[in-house]
Amino acid sequence: MTTIDHGAISAPVAAVQYRTCPFTGRRIERSAELLIRVNAVAAVLFLALGGLFGLLVALTRWPAVQLLPADWFYLVLTGHGANVLLFWIIFFEIAVLYFASAVVLGSRLAAPKWAWLGFVLMVVGAVMANYAVLHGDSTVMFTSYPPMMAEHWFYLSLIVFAVGALIGVFVFFGTLVVAKNENTYNGSVPLVTFGAITAAIIAVFTLAAGAIILIPTWLWSLGFISGIDTLMYKLVWWGMGHSSQQINVSAHVSIWYAIAAMVVGAKPLSEKVSRFAFLMYILFLQLASAHHLLAEPGLSSTWKIVNTSYMMYLAVMGSMIHGLTVPGAIEAAQRRNGYTRGMFEWLTKAPWGNPAFSGMFMSLVMFGFLGGITGVILGTEQLNVLMHNTIYVPGHFHGTVVAGTTLAFMAMTFLVVPLIFQRDIVLPTLAKWQPYLFGLGAGGISLFMMGAGTLGVPRRHWDLAMTDAGIPYEFAPGAYLMMGLNGMSAILAATGGLLFIVLVVASIFWGPKLDKPGAKLRFPLHDDGAKAVSEYGSEGTFKLPGTIMLVTIFFVSFVLYYFINWKYLSDLWLFN
Amino acid sequence: MALNPPSNRLWWKEPIHGIELAWIIIAFLWGLFMFFFMIAWHFIGDQNLSTETYRLQPEAFVEKVEAFAEEYQLMDENGEPVEIDGVPVISPPAGGDVYMLGRLWEWWPILELKKDQSYRFHLSSADWQHGFSLQPVNINLSVHPGLEHVLTLTPTETGDYGIVCNEYCGIGHHNMSGLIRVIE
Numbered sequence: 001m002t003t004i005d006h007g008a009i010s011a012p013v014a015a016v017q018y019r020t021c022p023f024t025g026r027r028i029e030r031s032a033e034l035l036i037r038v039n040a041v042a043a044v045l046f047l048a049l050g051g052l053f054g055l056l057v058a059l060t061r062w063p064a065v066q067l068l069p070a071d072w073f074y075l076v077l078t079g080h081g082a083n084v085l086l087f088w089i090i091f092f093e094i095a096v097l098y099f100a101s102a103v104v105l106g107s108r109l110a111a112p113k114w115a116w117l118g119f120v121l122m123v124v125g126a127v128m129a130n131y132a133v134l135h136g137d138s139t140v141m142f143t144s145y146p147p148m149m150a151e152h153w154f155y156l157s158l159i160v161f162a163v164g165a166l167i168g169v170f171v172f173f174g175t176l177v178v179a180k181n182e183n184t185y186n187g188s189v190p191l192v193t194f195g196a197i198t199a200a201i202i203a204v205f206t207l208a209a210g211a212i213i214l215i216p217t218w219l220w221s222l223g224f225i226s227g228i229d230t231l232m233y234k235l236v237w238w239g240m241g242h243s244s245q246q247i248n249v250s251a252h253v254s255i256w257y258a259i260a261a262m263v264v265g266a267k268p269l270s271e272k273v274s275r276f277a278f279l280m281y282i283l284f285l286q287l288a289s290a291h292h293l294l295a296e297p298g299l300s301s302t303w304k305i306v307n308t309s310y311m312m313y314l315a316v317m318g319s320m321i322h323g324l325t326v327p328g329a330i331e332a333a334q335r336r337n338g339y340t341r342g343m344f345e346w347l348t349k350a351p352w353g354n355p356a357f358s359g360m361f362m363s364l365v366m367f368g369f370l371g372g373i374t375g376v377i378l379g380t381e382q383l384n385v386l387m388h389n390t391i392y393v394p395g396h397f398h399g400t401v402v403a404g405t406t407l408a409f410m411a412m413t414f415l416v417v418p419l420i421f422q423r424d425i426v427l428p429t430l431a432k433w434q435p436y437l438f439g440l441g442a443g444g445i446s447l448f449m450m451g452a453g454t455l456g457v458p459r460r461h462w463d464l465a466m467t468d469a470g471i472p473y474e475f476a477p478g479a480y481l482m483m484g485l486n487g488m489s490a491i492l493a494a495t496g497g498l499l500f501i502v503l504v505v506a507s508i509f510w511g512p513k514l515d516k517p518g519a520k521l522r523f524p525l526h527d528d529g530a531k532a533v534s535e536y537g538s539e540g541t542f543k544l545p546g547t548i549m550l551v552t553i554f555f556v557s558f559v560l561y562y563f564i565n566w567k568y569l570s571d572l573w574l575f576n
Numbered sequence: 577m578a579l580n581p582p583s584n585r586l587w588w589k590e591p592i593h594g595i596e597l598a599w600i601i602i603a604f605l606w607g608l609f610m611f612f613f614m615i616a617w618h619f620i621g622d623q624n625l626s627t628e629t630y631r632l633q634p635e636a637f638v639e640k641v642e643a644f645a646e647e648y649q650l651m652d653e654n655g656e657p658v659e660i661d662g663v664p665v666i667s668p669p670a671g672g673d674v675y676m677l678g679r680l681w682e683w684w685p686i687l688e689l690k691k692d693q694s695y696r697f698h699l700s701s702a703d704w705q706h707g708f709s710l711q712p713v714n715i716n717l718s719v720h721p722g723l724e725h726v727l728t729l730t731p732t733e734t735g736d737y738g739i740v741c742n743e744y745c746g747i748g749h750h751n752m753s754g755l756i757r758v759i760e
């Protein structure tokens with residue numbers, strides 16, 4: 001079903017090849033498709049490696065198991081952070097950027113050769129980083145705080161990877177220009193593309209911060225610079241480390257909108273509000289490192305308060321808005337689809353058997369409740385002291401980046417495989433269960449690590465019992481329980497993760513081919529998905545009682561939890 | 577739908593959904609509240625992290641801690657220095673300066689403090705970054721070499737309190753511990 005458009009539009013080299021997707025009616029260009037495929041495959045491979053490391057880490061932190069010896073634990077933990085947070089997430093994001101530009105806008109990719117170069121650099125960087133870590137002299141955690149020093153390879157590998165990613169981001173911008181010039185769409189870019197633009201703008205900022213800090217650190221490891229200021233390092237490093245989380249949020253929120261559109265035919269409630277919420281991310285991307293520095297010496301309170309909140313928490317507001325508009329758009333669409341009874345028929349009759357939908361909705365809920373609320377608490381000037389660097393922190397970000405971003409990306413993959421690889425999902429029953437397995441596990445590790453953190457359990461720590469410590473310290477029995485439950489949840493999550501990888505790889509290689517005429521999807525798209533651009537746009541005025549109930553529950557939980565933490569704080573020893 | 581351009585080219589002129597507007601206002605006011613509450617806690621709360629910090633060479637801090645330990649070493653009835661697990665116990669006068677050194681891999685020395693007395697607590701590292709984590713109270717502070725952080729600390733309960741390290745500091749990180757004893 002490959003249609004070739006000869007010279008219809010000016011193409012620099014040879015003819016640009018397009019096909020028309022039989023399920024969505026979209027025009028998909030060959031090189032864009034190929035690059036989405038390779039980036040997605042690389043992402044999944046690094047997830048497999050990083051996920052395995054995650055399981056080993058969690059099993060080691062389960063006191064009754066303590067799987068790895070100490071040196072391996074720290075080594076594997078360094079590898080876990082790098083492989084999942086950097087490589088899995090960023091490869092997938094590059095795929096998302098190409099999808100949101102070339103595929104969503106029906107355009108060709110701006111500079112496929114550059115895109116390939118970026119991809120190759122990213123692969124080289126990622127492989128090199130794994131080499132440096134596994135080699136054993138770079139067990140510094142992916143944050144690599146000085147004056148602890150890794151092998152110079154380690155820093156260099158991250159720089160190479162970042163340069164590759166930056167090239168990918170510029171190919172994305174180039175593609176937007178191409179689409180505009182070649183008039184592949186009418187009017188404003190779709191919301192999903194808008195969200196991706198947000199992510200890409202933040203990415204430029206992020207990668208610049210990364211370069212500013214990693215290049216001197218690399219030179220330091222080579223002996224050209226005598227020292228790196230520890231506080232300055234953290235400030236700039238988190239300019240990369242935190243803003244990159246804002247990229248993840250922009251990307252996965254775009255994916256929420258995309259999946260809701262494809263699977264239940266959802267339209268944004270109002271374009272204006274949703275776009276404005278994305279804009280908040282760019283404008284009020286806090287001096288992003290500030291809330292990682294709340295327990296550091298030498299920074300003024302005013303600086304901390306202003307930079308974590310910019311006086312009114314507008315980026316948090318952006319997320320809270322999406323937290324209403326995404327379920328709201330789904331509710332409105334489902335009511336239009338005929339599920340109008342009661343407050344929640346729209347939700348109970350949603351396509352829970354479709355892994356794209358179930359993964360997306362769980363990601364939405366867990367990102368808000370587990371990741372979002374706790375993030376605000378951690379980012380509050382005084383409250384931070386309660387859990388800074390305890391395992392509460394990994395608990396929080398497994399809520400954002402695993403239960404939120406990773407689950408959303410997995411859900412999206414169940415659409416990318418049929419639409420971009422043109423292969424249907426194999427073993428649909430298992431596919432149906434995959435998001436629940438992974439979601440439950442990810443929610444569990446997030447929750448139980450937070451539980452252990454409130455009991456004081458440190459992060460990145462091999463031995464809770466502190467058997468060989470100079471002065472012994474006994475953690476409360478509850479801490480052991482929490483770390484055990486965390487280990488069990490990790491097994492669930494890892495099983496879900498393994499299932500995901502098996503399903504994706506098997507589908508790509510052996511899934512039923514979908515490029516034959518009349519092929520049908522196992523997990524069908526919403527009918528609107530097949531219609532051409534007709535009267536899409538903002539959703540009209542619907543009553544949304546279910547969504548109102550959901551956000552009310554969210555808000556009440558948020559406020560309660562916020563004040564509970566102030567209560568905890570007020571019980572501490574006094575300090576000022 | 578979100579994958580297509582808005583059909584209404586003038587989408588920015590569409591009215592906003594009432595629910596959305598209400599939620600934006602709630603989120604905005606809540607954000608403002610949270611901002612002001614951080615400021616308010618500086619006036620109404622007793623837990624605000626001091627910002628008093630001095631730059632110095634790590635070795636200079638080690639010397640200060642050693643001098644402090646020598647001066648206020650706790651002696652038992654036989655006039656012998658008191659140690660726990662080989663670490664000296666220091667009993668400084670109430671209201672005075674006390675020092676805590678993080679180094680690979682211990683918190684040194686052991687402090688004996690009095691309940692409800694305030695101390696000027698000096699905290700720094702001799703080598704790498706460490707994480708001062710007082711347990712089970714759960715006060716967690718970052719410690720940098722070359723930065724001396726001074727806070728006024730007032731223990732409010734008696735008992736033995738452990739200090740663990742929660743900033744990764746190499747292969748002995750999980751063995752790094754210390755103790756603060758609070759007496760009447």
Ligand code: HEM
Nearest residue numbers: 054055058081084085141142394406459460461490493494
């Ligand atoms: C099978 C799934 C996973 C399991 C069981 C798991 C488990 C864990 C555990 C137990 C820790 C260690 C906490 C500590 O000792 O400080 C950890 C750290 C971490 N995880 Fe995961 N994780 C999983 C997936 C992921 C994914 C998908 C991501 C990112 C997208 C992620 C990002 C991180 C990061 C950034 C750290 C911090 C590493 C560090 O402290 O240097 N994890 N994970």
Ligand SMILES: [Cu+2]
Nearest residue numbers: 706741745752
């Ligand atoms: Cu330490």
Ligand SMILES: [Cu+2]
Nearest residue numbers: 741743745749
């Ligand atoms: Cu440590």
